[in-house]
Amino acid sequence: MSEPILVLEDVSRNFGGILALSEISFSLKEGEIVALIGPNGAGKTTLVNAITGVHPASSGRIRFLGVDVTGQRPFQAARRGLARTFQIVQPFPQMTVLENVAAGALFGGAHANMHDAMATAREKLEFTGLAQFADRSASALTLAGRKRLELAKSLAMKPKILMLDEVNAGLNASEIDGALALIRRIADQGVTIFIIEHLMKVVLSLAQRVLVLHHGSLIADGNPTDIVNDPRVIEAYLGEKFARRIKESAGNV
């Protein structure tokens, strides 16, 4: 394994008197697929917000490719190659699907002109299977389509790390399979993936490493099999019954 691409050292974030993240430390290696799980309100999205500068860390340090990026602004994160998708999709509703992706290419992907940005955008639409919707308005897409659009937009920014905030929430089983295949293809291109996910099926089939967040603290960091056996994780998040079921189904495979 190569050098870590992203390093967090004792990152905390408070909102007034509420400590949302408490001294989080971990690192991501290049090309890794890491999942972040934890109960609602554990601080998963806040952690992504801290990394991308939406709500910068109150203390601690974040280094990306050896550079200190603790106080960066979101647009700087985007230009550096730290792309993210939102749990609640954020399209530009009155633009076409193509223009949405071109925005990512033009501003985040450092393209010099509109023409190049459009070319990249078409390529990414092809890759994500949205090519036939290129000229539709973004608001006309289904939820699954809009989630794909978020992915295409992020990919157009030439990310080094892609942070996916519940890209599978609200999708049906076949749509999830499609999204999983897509995420694997993105990872195959060497993009480091940091995925927030509630569906254990997705986490177990995709992630090489799992981080567990509970009440703003990191309570576990390890490979998926260890995580489902960790009593603290079972107590905080999985539940006795569910953990047993996962172990049984894992035994069958």
Add this chain to the structure above:
Amino acid sequence: MSQATRYVLFAIWVAALAATPLWADNYTVRLAIIIAMYSALALSWNFIGGFVGYPSFSTAAFFGLGCYAGALTQKAGLPMVGAWVFATLFVGAFAAVLGVIILRLRGHYFAIASFAIVEVVRLVISSWGDLTGGGDGLNVPLVTGGPDAVAQTFLAVMIVIMLTVFAVTVFVDRNRLGFGLRCIKQNENAADMVGVDTTRYKVIAYTLSAMFCGTVGAAYASWTGYIDPSDSFSVLMTVKVPVMCLLGGAGTVFGPIVGTTAFLLLEEFFWARFLEYNRAILGAVIVILIFFLPGGLLRISYRDMVKRLTGRVSQGAAP
């Protein structure tokens, strides 16, 4: 209507405005100057209000500051055109500094803050009597020549300013700046996330929306030869200009010009016919227009409308 047709119509319109001294009386020439002047103001507002969708009510502050910056430097001995350029840069710099502060606000809060600036600047100007003459106003060195010559000169000046702002609008519209501003309008958080430096883009748009108001103000001061705080910082202007832009179609290249023309011609029409109630009638007309045409006059599909009307007629004719 294709974009090329729109450019041709616009060229004809500019030529018609420019030719008013040849065929019309001084009153019409004055109206043409006012149309060109307000077109420049509406095009300016379009940068922040149309492209970015931030409801700015600062127009009168920028216009008024332009009046005083131009008048004072002209009195201090700067040649007239030099004073206009100074006013442009001064107001642009003022807006850039101000923008960094107030563009943190969004929506209604931004609207209120931008409106407050008009009052603050007006109070400062009227209280600073030593420099600005306070409520007594300020005399500006008069342009030499008869009324006809003066009107022709300022008609040309206002048209040149209008065309300059129009050219900048076309440039911004086609450039990445315009694309970024539209991203901010539709979803500011998403724009930030795809790498648009939203603060810088908004400040640029706000500055663009201000600097040409400064030019117009300075030219207006030279034209009328006298300015005072209540005329320069008129609340009516700060509301009228956004209405003109919205009437034509905010965020489009031609919308501000169509809207300004429609507004001023309507105003003229009601002024001439209903001396007492003209403002009330005009207000009602604006409310109705904006209520039924939220996208502005340019968004109507006139072809569909004709089709629907003729369709109805032929249906009605059938037994």
